Amino acid sequence: MSSIPSVIPASVDTARMANAIRFLSADAVEKAKSGHPGMPMGMAEIAVALWTRHLKHNPTNPHWADRDRFVLSNGHGSMLQYALLHLAGYDLSIDELKNFRQLHSKTPGHPEVGVTPGVETTTGPLGQGLANAVGLALAEKLLAAEFNKPGHAVVDHHTYVFLGDGCLMEGISHEACALAGTWQLGKLIALYDDNGISIDGEVQGWFTDDTAARFRAYGWQVIGPIDGHDVDAVDRAIAEAKKDTAQPSFILCRTVIGKGAPSRAGTAKAHGEALGADELAATRKALDWPYAPFEIPDDIYAEWDARAEGVALEAEWKRRFEAYRSAEPAAAAELLRRLAGDLPANFADVAAKLVAEANAKAETVASRKASQYAIEAFAPAVPEMIGGSADLTHSNLTLWKGAPLLSGAGTGRHISYGVREFGMAAIMNGLALHGGFIPFGGTFLTFSDYSRNALRMAALMNLRVIHVFTHDSIGLGEDGPTHQSVEHVSSLRLIPNLEVWRPCDTVETAVAWKLALERKTAPTALALSRQNLPFVPRSDAQIAAIERGGYVLAESEGGAPQRILIATGSEIGLALAAQTILAGEGIRTRVVSMPSTETFDRQDPAYREQVLPTEVPKIAIEAGATALWWKYVRGNGNVIGIDRFGESAPAPKVFEFLGLTTEKIVDVARRG
Numbered sequence: 001m002s003s004i005p006s007v008i009p010a011s012v013d014t015a016r017m018a019n020a021i022r023f024l025s026a027d028a029v030e031k032a033k034s035g036h037p038g039m040p041m042g043m044a045e046i047a048v049a050l051w052t053r054h055l056k057h058n059p060t061n062p063h064w065a066d067r068d069r070f071v072l073s074n075g076h077g078s079m080l081q082y083a084l085l086h087l088a089g090y091d092l093s094i095d096e097l098k099n100f101r102q103l104h105s106k107t108p109g110h111p112e113v114g115v116t117p118g119v120e121t122t123t124g125p126l127g128q129g130l131a132n133a134v135g136l137a138l139a140e141k142l143l144a145a146e147f148n149k150p151g152h153a154v155v156d157h158h159t160y161v162f163l164g165d166g167c168l169m170e171g172i173s174h175e176a177c178a179l180a181g182t183w184q185l186g187k188l189i190a191l192y193d194d195n196g197i198s199i200d201g202e203v204q205g206w207f208t209d210d211t212a213a214r215f216r217a218y219g220w221q222v223i224g225p226i227d228g229h230d231v232d233a234v235d236r237a238i239a240e241a242k243k244d245t246a247q248p249s250f251i252l253c254r255t256v257i258g259k260g261a262p263s264r265a266g267t268a269k270a271h272g273e274a275l276g277a278d279e280l281a282a283t284r285k286a287l288d289w290p291y292a293p294f295e296i297p298d299d300i301y302a303e304w305d306a307r308a309e310g311v312a313l314e315a316e317w318k319r320r321f322e323a324y325r326s327a328e329p330a331a332a333a334e335l336l337r338r339l340a341g342d343l344p345a346n347f348a349d350v351a352a353k354l355v356a357e358a359n360a361k362a363e364t365v366a367s368r369k370a371s372q373y374a375i376e377a378f379a380p381a382v383p384e385m386i387g388g389s390a391d392l393t394h395s396n397l398t399l400w401k402g403a404p405l406l407s408g409a410g411t412g413r414h415i416s417y418g419v420r421e422f423g424m425a426a427i428m429n430g431l432a433l434h435g436g437f438i439p440f441g442g443t444f445l446t447f448s449d450y451s452r453n454a455l456r457m458a459a460l461m462n463l464r465v466i467h468v469f470t471h472d473s474i475g476l477g478e479d480g481p482t483h484q485s486v487e488h489v490s491s492l493r494l495i496p497n498l499e500v501w502r503p504c505d506t507v508e509t510a511v512a513w514k515l516a517l518e519r520k521t522a523p524t525a526l527a528l529s530r531q532n533l534p535f536v537p538r539s540d541a542q543i544a545a546i547e548r549g550g551y552v553l554a555e556s557e558g559g560a561p562q563r564i565l566i567a568t569g570s571e572i573g574l575a576l577a578a579q580t581i582l583a584g585e586g587i588r589t590r591v592v593s594m595p596s597t598e599t600f601d602r603q604d605p606a607y608r609e610q611v612l613p614t615e616v617p618k619i620a621i622e623a624g625a626t627a628l629w630w631k632y633v634r635g636n637g638n639v640i641g642i643d644r645f646g647e648s649a650p651a652p653k654v655f656e657f658l659g660l661t662t663e664k665i666v667d668v669a670r671r672g
Contacts, residue, residue, distance in 0.1 A: 012303055014231040017052070018044035019287050020087060020300050022260055025079035026283065027293040028100035028107070030274045035101060035109065038257040038270030039077030042228070043162060043193050046253055049234035050160060050191065051084055051306070054242070058310030059089035062118045065339050066317050068157045069120050069136045069434070073129030074164035074193065075110040076272065082107045085118045087296070087304035092117060094294055113433065113461050121433050122461050125453055127170030128426045130190065133161040134176045135430015135439075137188035137248070142386070143436050145410035147335045152324040154317070154335070157187070158242065164193045165203050168211060175423025177248075181219025184408040186245035189238065194225065195257040201268045215250040228253030260287045338384045338436040341464070341520055350381045351514040355543060358506040362535045367528040367569065368470040370509035372397035375440075377510075378517060379403065379413070382438065385517075386431060388415030389442040389468075390424050395530075396442030396470045421447050425454030425467070432463040438517060440466035445473075445485040445527055448492065458523040459497040465523045466516045472502065472527040473623040474658060475570055480648030489527050490625040493597055501596045502527040502622075504572035505535045508595050511546040515599075527569065531651055534573045536593075549599025550611055554579055556588035563589045563669045564612060566632055567621040571660065575621055578665040587669065590616075597628070617672045623660050638668050 025040035056068040072081045079100065085092045092106055099105035106116045110124030120136070123129035137159040144155040167173055180188055192211070196203055212222045221244045226233045234253060241249030258270025261283045275283065284290070291297065325332035337344070344350075354377040358370070379385050379400045388406075389398045399414055406412035417424040421443050428439035448455065448469055458465050474484045492500045499522060501512035509528070516524035536553060545551035554576055556562070563582065567575040575591045582589045592611055594600055600608065612618060618637035620629035626641035633639060640659065647654050655661060 012052075014045070014048050016300055017048050017303055018231070019260070019289050020296050020304070021047055021080060021083045022287070023284070023289055023291070024083040024086065024097055024294065024296070026275055026280055028079050028082070028097050030277070030280055031098060031293070032101040033274055035079060035274065036076040036272045037079070037275055038197070038264070038272070039074055039164065039193060040080035040083065041259050041261065041270070042195050042255040042257045043077065043080055044259070045229045045231045046162070046191055046193070046234050046255070047080060047084055049231045050238060051088060052304070053235055054238050055160065056157060056313055057088075057118075057306065058314045059085075059118070059307050060311055061314060062090065064314045064317070065435070066155065066157050069133070069159045071121055071129045071133040071136070071159065071161040072111055072123055073133065073161050073167045074126065075123030075129060078107070078109065078111050080162075081111055081119065082116065085116065087301065089305050089307040090118045098294055121430070122457060125457065126164075126166040127172040127176075128454060128457060130161055130163050130167050131172050131176035131423055131426030131454075132430035132433060133159050133188060133190070134180045134185065135427040136434045137180070137185040138183060138427065139431045139434035139437055140187060141183070141185060141410040142412075143335070147331055149324070149328055149331065152320070152327060154321050154324045159188050161188070161190045162193065163190055164195070165198050165207055168192070168209070169207055172422045172426060175420035176427060177215065177220070178218050179417065179420070179423065179427065180248045182408065183406070184219070184246050185248045188248040189241045189251065190249065191234075191251045191253055193228065193255050194252050195255045197257045197266070197268055197271060199268060199271055212252060219247060221247040221249045222252070223249060224252035225254050226252065228255035229259060262286050335436070341435065343517065344381060346381065347517070350377060351510075353377070355507060355510045355514070358510045359538065359543065361506070362537070363506055364532050364534050365506065366530055366532050367503050367505070367509050368397050368530060370503070370506040371468060371470075371513065371526060371528050372400070373506065374510050374513035376400045378513060382517065384436060384438050385440065386413050386415065386437045387440045388417050388424065390417045390421045390447070391419045392443055392470075395444070396468050398440065398442040398468055415441070417441065421450035422454060425451035425458070428465045429454060429458050429461065429463055432458070432465050433461070438464055438466070440468055442468035442470060444471045444483060445469035445488050446471070446483050448488055448525070455492070455498060455523065455525070456495055459495050462497065462521040463523055464520055467523065467525045468528065469525055470528045471530045473529070473570060474642065474646040474654045474660070475529055475531045475623065475651045477530075477651035477654060478648055481645040484646035484654075485624065486642050486645060487625045489622070490628045492525050493628060497522050499524045499596060499598050500527060501525070502569040503595045504567075504569050504593055505533050507536075507538060507543060508546055508593070511543070512595060515547060529570050531570065533570055536572065536576070546595065547599075548603050548607065549596040549601070550592055550594035550603075552590060552611055553593040554591040556590045557583060559588055561588050561590035561616050563587055563672070564592055564616050564618040565589060565621060565665065565669065566592045566594055566612070566618055566629070568594055569622070571621045571623055574660065574662050574665055577662040578669065581662065581666050582669055585670070589669065594632075619665065619668050621660075621665060623655070637672070640665060640668060
């Protein structure tokens with residue numbers, strides 16, 4: 001395999017190449033009157049070294065499977081990445097740079113995957129890009145171990161990440177980087193912008209970590225400190241990092257924020273505001289840059305242009321892949337299928353069998369156990385599924401029979417993340433971003449708070465990741481209010497593009513898992529019980545209707561319903577018991593199961609009206625916050641839920657104390 005040369009020819013004026021980044025960044029921020037010029041100006045030479053002599057990429061095809069991945073974890077410096085993409089020849093015009101931070105531009109305030117060609121992940125919330133990079137590197141290592149054959153290295157690329165002080169202050173950096181060392185991610189290389197400045201000023205007052213010692217303790221190779229403004233020094237450091245395939249590498253680059261700005265360089269003023277016309281003019285003079293805003297000389301464009309080299313690199317890989325396809329046709333086809341995100345051809349049959357068996361067995365089990373049944377069925381048939389748990393495997397039941405545990409050798413499909421919920425969620429995002437995997441991970445629902453921002457980022461990035469949240473309500477019982485989820489299901493439903501399912505039995509759980517795996521461009525959260533939930537018999541039509549998010553589970557007898565009980569999860573059993581009592585009193589009652597409000601809300605108005613006719617009084621029942629349920633009641637009924645924290649006691653006692661009982665439902669329904 002050919003590689004990009006690691007020595008910069010003497011004929012190349014790297015200072016002018018770096019200054020092209022500086023002024024494109026500073027000019028764009030100045031025009032927008034918004035943004036962060038300091039980091040791009042301070043990391044310009046680091047970018048020159050990486051992007052011109054090490055980064056394997058093809059600007060004409062940003063989705064080339066074996067490209068190196070570049071992550072800008074300190075995403076506030078987004079203009080650095082936009083300048084690089086523009087200069088290298090990606091489909092990012094100078095007009096887009098002029099349109100920085102404006103509505104519908106390809107240059108939003110922070111990098112967004114799917115918006116800007118060449119951006120690998122959405123960054124800005126500090127530390128998460130670094131954690132995504134760990135997931136990206138893990139995906140490369142696992143795919144290489146599975147698909148590369150003797151003489152055929154078709155998965156062989158690095159993950160590079162730029163990061164700053166803020167990324168390392170965030171706790172998620174510890175969670176993710178400790179795992180990267182344990183997993184021996186030798187193709188992960190981090191370049192640290194060690195400029196000693198954050199928004200509030202010099203960081204020595206609040207960030208005095210021995211960063212090098214910290215990363216050595218994680219099991220990383222640490223290189224430096226080096227002069228981050230010496231392109232040759234950075235080039236040599238990256239070359240050294242690439243030689244160590246057993247450890248991730250951390251390169252400490254000493255830099256000056258806002259390098260080149262006479263009065264702003266090295267100060268917090270350079271971090272997050274435009275330089276201003278006078279300072280920008282002074283910077284042009286200081287750096288001998290006689291060009292107008294957004295003007296780049298042709299010779300500099302020529303030095304940066306990576307298109308021809310990128311095309312050649314991808315063409316070489318394609319030749320090698322064709323040789324691989326000839327020698328290993330089944331493996332090649334499987335790799336391409338997985339990278340495309342397509343499910344196996346027999347997926348529908350596997351799903352149908354699972355649902356049919358769940359219906360036939362009619363088991364009364366906890367929905368966390370029903371989830372494990374689904375994993376047991378799908379994991380052998382869907383090899384891209386990679387599961388795990390944040391130290392709660394045998395509580396979340398995310399392990400399946402014969403699941404190989406992840407090892408430092410780069411094999412395995414079950415990950416023990418340790419007590420690292422946030423790190424787990426962000427690493428899962430990286431696995432999904434890379435392609436070839438459908439990650440799922442488990443913890444208690446109440447601990448979704450720890451990982452919430454990574455869930456939000458998955459939804460923003462349209463990623464197929466699955467969160468298995470067990471112990472989903474006051475049904476947790478004796479562990480008490482610290483662990484009893486009350487507001488969590490409702491709060492997760494507020495995240496756009498996140499599909500939340502709270503199934504009531506084995507059949508609904510099987511359907512929820514099926515849909516989660518099929519949902520190619522969005523994440524799913526499963527809220528699952530610790531306690532057993534009664535099986536509910538259904539017709540084939542009702543089973544099919546589960547996929548609509550809400551459906552009539554038990555129709556009223558003797559005529560049209562006079563009341564409708566809407567429930568989810570563990571409260572379905574209460575609603576069905578109440579229906580029986582109300583029927584004995586002559587009150588015709590329909591029970592609607594609504595395991596996914598988001599899915600139900602997407603149905604056409606006629607279907608929603610058919611399930612929940614406006615004129616019939618409704619009572620919504622869920623062991624959680626009530627606010628979101630009033631839209632289904634629509635002023636004609638009531639909501640029974642919990643708008644306070646729980647209590648420590650056996651689950652039945654807690655349900656009784658907090659009013660989640662059949663008797664309470666019947667009493668409310670009698671009153672209409």
